[in-house]
Amino acid sequence: MDKGAFLDRDGVINHDHAYVHRIEDFDWVDGILDAARRLHAAGYRLIIVTNQSGIGRGYYSEADFERLNAAIRAQFVEAGAPLSGIYFCPHHPEKALEPYRIRCDCRKPEPGMILQAAKDLNIDLTQSVMFGDKQSDMKAALRAGIPTRVLVGTDGSARPDPVPECTHTARTVFESLDQLSAL
Numbered sequence: 754m755d756k757g758a759f760l761d762r763d764g765v766i767n768h769d770h771a772y773v774h775r776i777e778d779f780d781w782v783d784g785i786l787d788a789a790r791r792l793h794a795a796g797y798r799l800i801i802v803t804n805q806s807g808i809g810r811g812y813y814s815e816a817d818f819e820r821l822n823a824a825i826r827a828q829f830v831e832a833g834a835p836l837s838g839i840y841f842c843p844h845h846p847e848k849a850l851e852p853y854r855i856r857c858d859c860r861k862p863e864p865g866m867i868l869q870a871a872k873d874l875n876i877d878l879t880q881s882v883m884f885g886d887k888q889s890d891m892k893a894a895l896r897a898g899i900p901t902r903v904l905v906g907t908d909g910s911a912r913p914d915p916v917p918e919c920t921h922t923a924r925t926v927f928e929s930l931d932q933l934s935a936l
């Protein structure tokens with residue numbers, strides 16, 4: 754089995770400007786591609802897990818989302834950090850159009866996307882790490898059995914969860930993944 758680095762998208766890979774679905778609006782977080790390359794070099798399979806209720810709300814289509822994914826994948830490949838998968842949840846239990854208005858097991862904080870990726874990609878979740886910017890990311894990782902969870906702050910700081918006293922920039926956290934894995 755492989756180990757996975759699960760990455761939330763908005764707030765971790767790109768700055769969260771709400772419902773980003775076009776490459777021209779995609780604002781990369783500084784250092785993310787270099788950090789992803791380091792994770793890949795350390796033997797982690799890179800997997801994006803992202804809530805995308807903008808699809809369910811009708812703000813953009815799944816085709817729009819997939820066009821953006823193609824551009825994101827290309828940038829990761831160019832950086833030497835190919836993505837093993839992109840998993841998304843278009844649902845919302847209240848604020849979505851039919852058929853997306855459902856309570857599902859894939860919308861974080863539920864672990865469905867992570868569990869599906871682990872099954873599809875033969876990932877050992879006990880050897881994996883989750884990077885997210887919201888408590889829902891941390892809860893999904895915890896529920897999936899991922900022991901190392903890094904909460905990236907909106908100010909560019911990060912802390913391993915549940916070690917609240919350890920703060921670093923997101924780039925430093927990625928670069929010192931071996932230290933985080935030992936926690």
